[in-house]
Amino acid sequence: MTIATVARRAGVSRQTVSNVINTPDVVRAETRERVREAIEELGYRVNQAARQMRTGRSRLIAVRIEPARDGINGSVLDRFLHGLTDAAGLAGYRVMLYTADGDADEIATYDELLNAYDLDAFVLTSTHHGDPRTSWLAARDVPFVTFGRPWGAPDTHSWVDIDNAAGTAAATEHLLAAGHRRIGFLGWPAGSGVGDARREGWHRALGPWGSSFEATDSVESGAAGALSLLRAEEPPTALVCASDSLALGALQAARELGRDCAVIGFDDTAVAQAIGLTSVSQPLAEAAARCMGLLAELLDGRAPSFPTTVLLPPSLVVRQTA
Structure with a gap:
């Protein structure tokens, strides 16, 4: 051969x-x-x-x-x-x-x-x-x-x-096109190169009007962060998340509060595919x-x-x- x-x-x-x-x-x-x-x-x-x-x-x-x-x-x-x-x-x-x-x-x-x-x-x-x-x-x-x-x-x-920033920018632009204006961000603590880039993409697309929360990369932290954002006086109607784990936590928090909140994750994991989570794919x-x-x-x-x-x-x- x-x-x-x-x-x-x-x-x-x-x-x-x-x-x-x-x-x-x-x-x-x-x-x-x-x-x-x-x-x-x-x-x-x-x-x-x-x-x-x-x-x-x-x-x-x-x-x-x-x-x-x-x-x-x-x-x-x-x-x-x-x-x-x-x-x-x-x-x-x-x-x-x-x-x-x-x-x-x-x-x-x-x-x-x-x-x-x-x-x-x-x-x-x-x-x-x-x-x-x-x-x-x-x-x-x-x-x-x-x-x-x-x-x-x-x-x-x-x-x-x-290009992590391009991914979250695309997610944010998708939400803006759907009519959302209060778009929050669930990300990781500052200092992570990847995490900072994903936050920068959201900020670049949205401008200075969004609220954000820093959390460790887990479902539990995502839920806690989303609860904090969704209980604000003017809560976001949509959340861009730095990972699918955080996004899954955000979905749990929205369900707990009875809120209709759009959620986008990052990484397009098997879990995202199984539950119908919109996500950024690498x-x-x-x-x-x-x-x-x-x-x-x-x-x-x-x-x-x-x-x-x-x-x-x-x-x-x-x-x-x-």
Whole structure:
């Protein structure tokens, strides 16, 4: 079984098949899917042993599994990991998963993994202000890309991220178009790069007239925050939430008070789909494929001399709650 066999089945050139395997982000989504279907139908697998002898690389990358949370928003990075594993497999890489509790523990884990395994690179997630992980890896010339931008720091490495502000702006504009004027925001405490961006999108679309509440990312906190906003003298008629967990809490609070309040979440989790929650959807499979493409360029020596940054637009999935 060769690349030529896959190319004939998919009706493309051998170079296109090679691009799908090694740099999937440069291939159109429709063509990429056709080649992937041909690969699966034929059972084609890259010869890893031959490739490692030729390149001197293990084709092994590592990424952290996020700690379990409320079973709702924790699924977001799970979906990213599935997408990364799929994209890595097509590019001839394997993914090693590890756990870590905080930045210091993760950096210690890097050291252990690099000493124990012949790792080619890392994919970092959950970037944040003052993130020490990137500088640790860069100082040791360990290749990496991040799913998440370097909040408040220069672009010294390649990254892929979602335009969170655009997502909440679209949610707010949808509510404005439906006639709402008092639109509140349920978000996370200030200082979270992602959370601040989601708040900024709501504020940018609405202006200075909305009320907001900061809460930890849980259903219970969302309910408490929504109760506080909905009991105000001029309560909001709609709420934009920084996560589906907060949105679920907001729906519970509105039901408890007997209020008709439109609610929009963020992340389009399985729970949102099950209960009919309008939510902002992140293109996680595309983000994973772009991360893998950037990493392959870096490892193959084809990356440009300056970092590549990719900001992907989310989309609003409209359902029954708004």
